[in-house]
């Protein structure tokens with residue numbers, strides 16, 4: 001099939017590479033020409049395991065190409081994905097300006113040579129499908145005022161559907177090939193059929209998996225959910241809100257565990273074994289971050305406000321998460337008494353391991369808070385140091401090349417991101433070079449016994 005994907009970020013790029021791998025002809029479009037030039041050479045502008053190699057392979061088959069022209073890409077394609085950013089605005093609403101620009105440009109480029117399906121893959125509030133349709137029509141009309149294109153027979157036919165994306169950064173390619181479900185929101189039979197044909201190799205798991213991303217043994221087919229536009233849009237927000245809620249729930253319990261002398265890891269394990277609850281997303285710690293959870297819950301709250309509908313659970317989910325970021329600072333204060341003049345090392349910066357994404361990363365607010373309190377802050381992240389420096393030039397942090405350099409002279413270290421390498425840290429050496437060998441494990445992830453054996457004063461969360 002002829003597909004174009006507008007927006008070559010985390011979602012757009014992964015979608016483009018995967019669809020090309022499945023044999024479709026894909027044009028990945030982006031407004032950032034510098035990004036496009038790198039991509040053409042297989043250089044991915046962010047860290048996503050395996051994506052660079054995968055991209056190079058898709059480019060070499062000739063099925064994946066790049067363009068900065070929405071006009072040309074749309075004309076060649078039958079399915080047009082919108083995968084641009086929808087970042088949060090200060091009031092919590094998502095900024096839909098990128099979607100707006102792209103929708104109008106698509107309308108401007110549409111012609112009557114084929115019936116097309118426009119797919120909203122960006123995470124957008126309920127009602128955006130209808131809104132995008134209106135914008136596309138405006139784009140169409142802007143061309144149809146030109147007399148030569150004004151005939152009714154020339155009117156482009158298209159429908160807009162929603163196809164929310166559930167991939168996780170760090171495992172984005174595997175999530176695209178082996179998702180828990182594919183959701184398509186449309187009441188147009190043509191669009192539903194076309195999308196099903198596009199995704200058929202994934203739904204039936206009939207494709208030959210890439211060597212480095214083998215098919216998990218228990219996966220034989222993928223549920224394909226076709227629903228109305230509004231429900232599809234809400235599924236995405238509700239899924240993220242529920243996952244964030246689970247983490248916030250575990251965090252709320254972790255505080256109670258500390259008071260009552262219980263261990264949150266045991267409590268989470270005990271409740272997670274109940275199949276109705278499930279074991280995932282019950283890890284207590286400094287809370288969630290990233291580009292999606294906070295943004296999507298806030299957007300959901302804003303949507304509810306339009307209907308004057310109360311969202312106490314969503315608001316509490318955010319409040320608990322915010323509180324959790326100061327829990328590690330409180331623990332530092334309890335141990336060190338005075339923060340002013342201390343040197344604190346942050347182990348990890350990215351919002352989670354296997355990505356260099358720093359959007360809404362707890363590390364940034366924790367670093368800011370510590371600096372404000374008069375501490376010297378050092379940091380080491382296996383992949384995000386540079387990104388952090390670039391994105392936060394005013395953040396007064398000393399970046400280190402490895403965990404030992406980080407530990408040198410520290411009065412305490414905070415585990416912020418549960419990178420695998422931190423689990424295998426050389427605690428003996430770390431304890432030797434720290435000023436005071438205090439480690440606060442903000443993710444309850446380190447091997448406590450080994451660390452203590454080598455002289456570390458270990459503190460976890462919720463135990």
Ligand SMILES: NC(=O)c1ccc[n+]([C@@H]2O[C@H](COP(=O)([O-])OP(=O)(O)OC[C@H]3O[C@@H](n4cnc5c(N)ncnc54)[C@H](O)[C@@H]3O)[C@@H](O)[C@H]2O)c1
Nearest residue numbers: 007008009010011030031032083084085086098122123165
């Ligand atoms: N990142 C994730 O893990 C994730 C997961 C699921 C859903 N989502 C959603 O998917 C959407 C995209 O997220 P992302 O993380 O890939 O964003 P991103 O910021 O990484 O990428 C967006 C891309 O769109 C490009 N762009 C912006 N305006 C454009 C225009 N007018 N024409 C062409 N290109 C344009 C930008 O240059 C950028 O490369 C968002 O709505 C997000 O909420 C993201």
